[in-house]
Amino acid sequence: MLRRATMLIGLMLAPLPPATAQEAWPSRPITLLGGFPNGAGTDIYARKLAEPLGRALGQPVVVDNRSGAGGNIASEAVAKARPDGYLFLIGTAGTHAINATLYKALPFDPLRDVTHVTLLGDVPNVLLVNPEKRPQYRTCADLVAAAKARPGALNYASTGNGASTHLAAAQFAAAAGIDLVHVPYRGQPGAIQALLGGDVDLFFNQVGLSIGPVTQGQALALGVTVPRPVAALPGVPTVAEACALPGFESSTWYGLFGPPHLPQAIQQRMQAEVARILATPDFRAWLVQSQGITPPADASPEAFRRVHEADIARWAAIVRRSGASLD
Numbered sequence: 001m002l003r004r005a006t007m008l009i010g011l012m013l014a015p016l017p018p019a020t021a022q023e024a025w026p027s028r029p030i031t032l033l034g035g036f037p038n039g040a041g042t043d044i045y046a047r048k049l050a051e052p053l054g055r056a057l058g059q060p061v062v063v064d065n066r067s068g069a070g071g072n073i074a075s076e077a078v079a080k081a082r083p084d085g086y087l088f089l090i091g092t093a094g095t096h097a098i099n100a101t102l103y104k105a106l107p108f109d110p111l112r113d114v115t116h117v118t119l120l121g122d123v124p125n126v127l128l129v130n131p132e133k134r135p136q137y138r139t140c141a142d143l144v145a146a147a148k149a150r151p152g153a154l155n156y157a158s159t160g161n162g163a164s165t166h167l168a169a170a171q172f173a174a175a176a177g178i179d180l181v182h183v184p185y186r187g188q189p190g191a192i193q194a195l196l197g198g199d200v201d202l203f204f205n206q207v208g209l210s211i212g213p214v215t216q217g218q219a220l221a222l223g224v225t226v227p228r229p230v231a232a233l234p235g236v237p238t239v240a241e242a243c244a245l246p247g248f249e250s251s252t253w254y255g256l257f258g259p260p261h262l263p264q265a266i267q268q269r270m271q272a273e274v275a276r277i278l279a280t281p282d283f284r285a286w287l288v289q290s291q292g293i294t295p296p297a298d299a300s301p302e303a304f305r306r307v308h309e310a311d312i313a314r315w316a317a318i319v320r321r322s323g324a325s326l327d
Contacts (some may be wrong), residue, residue, distance in 0.1 A: 001083045004221055004231065010223040015032045021095060025084075025085045025265075025266055025269070026057050026058070026059040026086065027059070028059060028086065029059055029060040029062050030054075030057065030060070030061050030062070030085070030086050030087075030088065031061075031062050031063075031064050031086065031087050032049070032061055032062070032064070032088055032089075032090055033064050033065075033066060033074045033077060033088065033089050033090070034046050034063065034064070034066075034067075034074060034089075034090045034097055035065070035066065035068075035070075035072070035073065035074035035085060035089070035090075035092075036065065036067050036187070037065060037187060037188075038065055039058065039188070039189075040067075040188060041123065041206050041208055041254070041291075042065075042092060042254060043063065043065055044091045044208065044291070045090060045120060045121075045254055045291070046090045047063050048283075049061075049120075049274070049277065050062070050063050050279075050288060052277045052283070053273060053274065056273040056276070057269075057273060058223070062156065066105060066298070070094065070095065070099055070102070070103070070160065070326070071091070071092065071094060071095035071099065071218065072099060072103070072106065074089060074095075074175070075089060075091065075095050075096065075099075075108060075110070076106075076107050076108050078114070078259050079107075079108035079109075079114065079259065079260065080108065080113075080259075080260070081259040083258065083259040083260065083261045083262040084265065085270070086211055087258075087259065088117065088256055088257065088258050088270070089114075089256070089257040089258075090254060090255075090256065091114070091254070091255050091256070091257045092123075092252055092253065092254055093123075093164065093252035093253050093311050093315065094162075094257070095110070096110040096114070096255070096257070096312075096313045097110070097308065097309060097312045097314075097315045098110070098162060098164065098167065098252075098319060099162070100315075100316065101312075101316040101319040101320065102161075102162035102317060102319050102324055102325065102326055103327070104325065104327055105327075110312070111308065111309065111312060112260065113238035113259075113260050114257040114258070114259070114260060115257065115258035115259060115261070115306045116257065116301040116302075116304040117255075117256040117257060117258055117262075117267055117270050117271050117274070117301060118254070118256050118270075118271045118275060118296070118299045118300070118301065119253055119255050119256075119296035119298075119303065119304045119307060120255055120256055120274075120293075120296070121254055121278075121287055121291075121294055121295050121296060122226070122251050122252075122253050122291035122293065122294040122296075123206060123207070123208075123251060123252050123253060123254060123292075124206075124209050124222060124224050124225050124226040124230060124251045124294075125164065125165060125168045125204040125205060125206055125207065125209050125224070125225045125238065125250060125251065126139065126204070126205060126206075126207050126214075126221050126222075126224045126225065126233060126292075127143075127172070127202060127203075127204055127221070127223045127224075127225070127239055127243075127326060128195060128202060128203045128204070128205055128210060128213070128214070128220065128221060128222070129195075129201065129202050129222060129313070130195055130196060130218070130219060130220070131190060131220040132198075133197075133198030133218070134198075134201055137201075137202075137220075137222070138220070139222060140222040140223050140242040140243035141242070141244070143201075143202065143243075144176050144178060144243055147173075147178035147179070147180060148176075148177070149179055151178070151179040151182070152179045152180075152181060154178075154180050154181070154201040154202070154318060155181040155182070155183050155189075155200050155201055155202075156169045156180050156181070156182060156183065156185055156200055156203060156204070157183050157191040157192075157194045157199075157202075157203040158183070158184050158185065158203075158204075159184075159185060159186075159187050159188050159190075159191050160184050160186060161184050161187070161326060161327060162319060162322075162324040162325075163184075164190065164250070164252045164318070165174055165206075166184065166322070167250065167315070167319065167322055167324070168204040168225055168250040169202070170321070170322040170324075171248070171250050171316070171318060172204070172245075172250070173281070174321065175243075175245045175248050176243060176245060180202075183199075183200055188206075188209060191205070192202055192205060192209070192213065194261065195213075196213065196218050196219065204225065204250075206223065206292075207232055207233060207292025207293075207322060208232070208290065208291035208292050208293065210233070211290065221233050221236045222242055222243075223237050223238055223239035223242040223243060223249040224236055224238055224239065224240075224292070225238075225239050225249060225251055226238065226251050226294075227240065227249055230288075230292040230294075231252060231288050231289055231292075232288065232289055232290060232291060232292035233292065244291040253307065253311075254293070255304055255307075255308070256270070256271075256274060265279045267301060269299055271299065271300070274299070278295050278296070278299065279295075
């Protein structure tokens with residue numbers, strides 16, 4: 001009995017493994033979650049980022065898309081995930097700023113139920129028409145003049161009610177003083193097909209997803225929705241210039257979020273690795289030349305949070321003016 005008691009006391013007094021002997025992060029694959037279908041802008045970005053990020057972190061980075069409800073399904077999954085550094089979200093101004101007002105109720109708080117890691121870039125739209133089906137619209141001035149001559153006769157596609165493609169067109173109509181009819185589709189494929197098939201008159205689409213149809217002559221780009229022309233669409237003016245709408249701008253962003261309460265060490269490591277990748281000449285050229293995305297001037301989590309907070313208020317006013325609302 002005495003010997004057993006002595007052994008028990010010895011085990012109790014033996015030094016415990018240090019608290020820091022937890023597994024080093026990352027020790028297994030990391031998932032980048034997206035809220036939109038394969039082939040969407042967020043999916044394309046995530047897949048381009050995943051390979052170099054995996055090399056930098058020493059673990060595979062897997063892209064998983066859980067589309068639906070305007071990106072809310074994926075956003076909720078990350079908002080309620082364990083903050084262990086193995087699940088991140090490629091979020092957008094749509095999922096975390098526009099949806100804050102667009103949806104009457106959300107199962108998560110778009111600002112508080114995240115950890116801001118880094119902005120991934122500003123994403124412009126471009127005003128498209130079909131040159132074969134609508135040859136009379138060679139310039140934005142032609143389009144505006146036609147809309148003013150026949151109020152309510154022209155229509156436009158969007159990727160869904162309250163999507164940035166919808167709100168860009170609503171902003172455009174308000175700024176130009178014209179009446180356009182909204183025709184929402186369920187995502188990018190249906191909207192672009194509606195334009196190419198002649199079912200709609202115009203479509204404000206993301207630049208990166210428009211380059212193919214424009215270079216192939218299937219779509220004509222009349223203007224980009226940012227203050228300066230973009231290298232991905234050389235020769236295309238801004239909407240502000242082409243449509244005589246000084247100050248017009250309608251762009252969104254992509255950003256990397258973690259679950260709330262993500263450990264600061266993981267947040268900082270992930271931010272640093274992503275920022276290094278975005279700063280490499282090859283990745284930067286891909287963003288600017290083939291996607292029309294402007295890399296962030298300040299990639300810090302604090303800058304991301306400031307942009308996010310400001311955009312919730314900015315898009316709230318636009319959403320209310322558009323009348324868009326979803327349950």
